[in-house]
Amino acid sequence: MYETLKQKLGERASDAPMERALYSRDLAPVPSLVVESLFRTMPDLVVRPANDDEIADVMRTAHRKSIPVTPRAGGSTVYFNSVPVKGGIVMDLNLIQGVVDLNENAMTVKVRAATTFEALESWLNKHGMACQSMPSSAPVATVGGWLNTMGYGIGSLKYGSLASQVRSIDVVLPDGRKKHLTRVSNPSIRDYGGSDGTLGIVTQIELDVRKQSPMAHYLVHVQDARQTGAVMNALCSRGTLPYHMHFADAPYLHSLGALGYSLGNIADGSLVAVDFEGAESELARAKCSVEDVVGSNADLSLLPEDMADMEWNERFRAIRIKRGGPSLLGAEMTLPTFRLTVYLDDIRESGKRFGFEPLIYGHACPNHHVTVMTVFTADETKTLPYIINLSLVKKIHDAGRRNGGVPYGTGLWNTPYLHRIVEKKELENMRKLKSNVDPSGIMNPGKTYRAPFLFNRPGFAIGNNVLAEVRRLVRIKG
Template identity: 40%
Template sequence: MDVETVERLQKMFGDRATTDLFERSFYQRDLAPVPDFLVKPLAVTLPDIVLRPRSTEEVAAIVSLAAAHNVPVTTRAGGSTVYFNTVCTRGGIILDSNGLDSLVTVDSVNNTVRAGAGMTWWKLAQVLERSRLALCSYPSSAQSATVGGWLAMMGYGLGSLPYGPLIEQVIAAQVVLPDGSIRELTKTSQPPVDCLAASEGTLGVITEVELKVRPQPESQWHGLAAFRDAVDMQAFIEEAAALANKPFNLHFSDPGCNALRHRLGLGSEQAANVYTVAFDTDGTQKETEAACQAYHRCRQKTDGEDLAGEGEAEWQHRFFSLVLKREGPSLLGVEIWLPVTGLAEYLESVAGLEKTKSLGLKSYGHIVTPSHAMVMTMFNADERDTVGYLQGLAFVKKLHDIGARYGGSPYGIGLWNTPYLARCYSQAALQELKEQKTLLDPRGIMNPGKRYEAPLLLKPALFSVGMDLLAATTLVYRGRGGRNQL
């Protein structure tokens, strides 16, 4: 950015603009612990300036100025992903949208809410509770993830099984398009609001979202079932996901995950070496009683054991999955969109890789549609161990390959999953996305370098050969040593 543009933005935003190197450095990464030697050949992650707008009009002023000077704009709120979705790749402006966190309206008659895109799902849930309303769905990262940020991702999480993805609950969204214009997008507008789902900040800046919500349920019930193998667990999941009155949440964990939870004092010894499925339901008292009976029928049909009394504790821990990081300096892993029919085979293949490589693999996830799960498989990592970290990345590819074997694809793309674009989209679908991007953002200023095409070093052919060679070498990976750090 030229000095004149920087100074103009500083004058416009005062202490809500910063060029301080120390402050800007915090925006150079997200939850992914990626060493500089891997990032620097691919991206310029240090923004020239960070701006913190508080209104749609201020966002429009930023984007209009950026468009006039061809300055990249990357929107960032919670930064709770691991794919560099919200990390700039070409410098420019970081638009910190956390200040767009006001509540606009709550309509208790029509069960709708309109909120600023920077409001967290946790805060929105608390606001709705005062009006005896509840969210239809929310992410497991609700305490930090924002309304606009989750819409810009794929929007699947807790509550998606009965209520669908977030975009099905969105009535309208206010967005600043790449030319600086302010638009209200709906299901029938051009472009439609649906184009924002999974756009990852590449089509504009979401500033407000209007959502369907629901009356606050009068009752809840939480069960936890244990299974001796992944096949029985999958059978239970298929039975539960097919129920007419679907549970609000189905969350599963493998023995590796449950054993670690036990070591951390978060799970029982009884659950430590088995597969488990949390069955969470809400509604009227009559509905939750019926759901409880349905849970037991599904469990008995699939040879599951009821871990009486543990379901409530599992529910209370629903926002703390990444507590697993306590075992080591950090984590590497994958988040995969996987057909439920391939879940058992995927978990068994992961267990086979664990027996061979002893990485300390652990898997958990949510059933988000009757046919699909979001699966997370992780292992310890230490970005200070250069060679070991590189080899850890090779095993991340192995996990993606296992997922693809059973019909899976990455959940979210950003920068780091661009080598797998062909697994996420058909060639025709990807071309359509690129044309939409070109139409709305002809200058390519909105979150450039993400989602649509892999950079040279991440091109599939080069990336695959390199990662496969690394994975085939003698194991030097030391990230798994975290168990001694408890």
Template identity: 40%
Template structure:
């Protein structure tokens, strides 16, 4: 980005545009502590300038300028993923939209709201409360994840079992396209809004979202089912997802994860060596009473026990704190996989066998996101200060993705680091269609380039697979001193 363009942006945005080295450095990473020597050969992550717009008109003006100068634009808000979805790879402009966060309209009668894309889901939930409304679903990272960010990630999370992915709740969105035009898109517009779900910021910048919400539930009910083995847990989940009135949320954990949670004061003593499923229901008093009875039937079918409402309420209060498990770290590595529920027990058995072989404690937890699929996070301790050990850990993440693929699973999110798995996520025909959309809307490739559609050379599947296999094999020679639990 040339100096003249930088100065032009500064003249427009004043102190809301910065080239300060210290401030820009915060935008070079997300939640993933990847060592620089791995990042730098693949991406130029330091933005030339960081801009904090406040209106859609400002964003449209900036994008027009970027198009004219062929400067990369990467949109960032919460930065709450680990795949570099919102980290630039070709320098350019970081567009920080956290300031675009107003609740601009509330239609309580029809239960539709209009909200700035930079607002977090938890802030929206709080803002809706005085109107007697609540969000239909939200991510487990709701305190950091934003409305627009979750939409372009095709968000699944808490509440998705009952209400579907976030795209099912979006009515329309105001989007700045790569040519600088500002359009209101819906499911029938050209381009349709559905193109932007899971686009990860590569097709345009979502500025405002019209979203379906629901009436605030009158009552809640929470309990935790407990099982001796993963097969029983899977049976319980299979029964629960078939209920006519599905629970709002089902969250499951394996014994290793529960032991960690117990040591950190997030779980009671009874769950330490067990498989558990948190069963969360809400609605009218009649609906929650129906849920209590349904819980008992599912429990009986799976031959499980229960930890009670006190434990259920505690787990519900801690629903945003899963990553607190990294306190035993200093960090974590893992794979987030969308997996068929029918393969859940087999997957967990395969992961346990892999962990035993590697002499590594691996833990898993997740949410049920539809009657067919679970979103599962499988993780282990790591330490980025131990360079060799951390590299070996990244190789083991690849092995976890391979186990997931053998059981019908696919990675959740692509960004940069999951591009080696593109062929698992889409067929050749589907990927060709995604590339066609990118070429149609963004022929100069200025919008979040280097992500989503193609792996860079060092992450090409054949080279990546060989490199990761070699690194994994070195664990038999060197196991490090810091990355073991």
């Protein structure tokens, strides 16, 4: 079977061990001791189809022989979303690129799925248009990849999740049939949002765009970090909704400072960066709102404009803090903004108890929610301490859970938290849809719908809690 695909695709199909090895990991450094004892992450074949017909042909073949297919585009996720766990085929979609059509009246663009956001934005800007939102991994993240994950990032505060901006998609279903899906079709676009490549290959996306417009950036120093959530809520409630807003706490800023990034020079508290876009009149109103919020609270001060501009210009370097690592471990969660203060208190307490320093960064989402990334530095080259440190990830999730937090994204590594991510009824519906669309379960198996056996509750919870206690008692670091 693999030989047939190799003959058909020529150089665009490879079973060379070195090449396959490149597709057996993502950005998360997980020790091979953990991975190899549980999963088969090495694909048997990597294919790079160049068009929808080739994608359909690969899918038909895989469907006939019940071979797993894992779609992969930018590969910029960290939950093994695009890493196979049962071998089979990895479908590298990076040849499925380019803008197809811009409809300036409808304010939509049709784009091939593996176009990166950076490429799309640069193309749109030449036509006076812009993406409504994009992930902070825009230089490598693709439109199809972001639709298949959670889809919140820069601009989502104003324009919502990527799935809410999509008008239609073209998909190749797991059995090789091609389908055009809309918001009201069955399945619908909504089903594909965050589906982790488990329902087929998205090949083209029709997306809302906005007119490119002037922007204004502000950086607010919050002397008492416990006020961060309240300040973010205030900045959202003054009439002009920001385009984007993010915050970083003092330990995060100090770590950046230690790496030579100037924003780290802030002595205490937290920073809230807030960005507006729109007509000049709207920007003038936004300026008044920010000055109003800052002026009404003695704990707040506005930092110089050039610092705010610099923070915006660095928006695609959110994870540069990793350079202090060598590795980062942590968790990302979405929680109500009004719970941010208690979450910050809670996670600091956990940090003290379990001996790690949480570094916290997050961005505002619609409906007064905030996506919070809590990380700590670790060293993947020290395998045993690193594995024990993984237990702290659950401690971060637990602090989030206690404060109304929901893990952001599923992939493989968050499947133990599925019951926290989706309600029971919703999970049942997702599983029903999956078995209708992909009855033989070949699309990206092992992700999104259930945890692998060894990650099942309560074993996972007990195992991690015991490891965290051992770590605390023996004072393991690193």
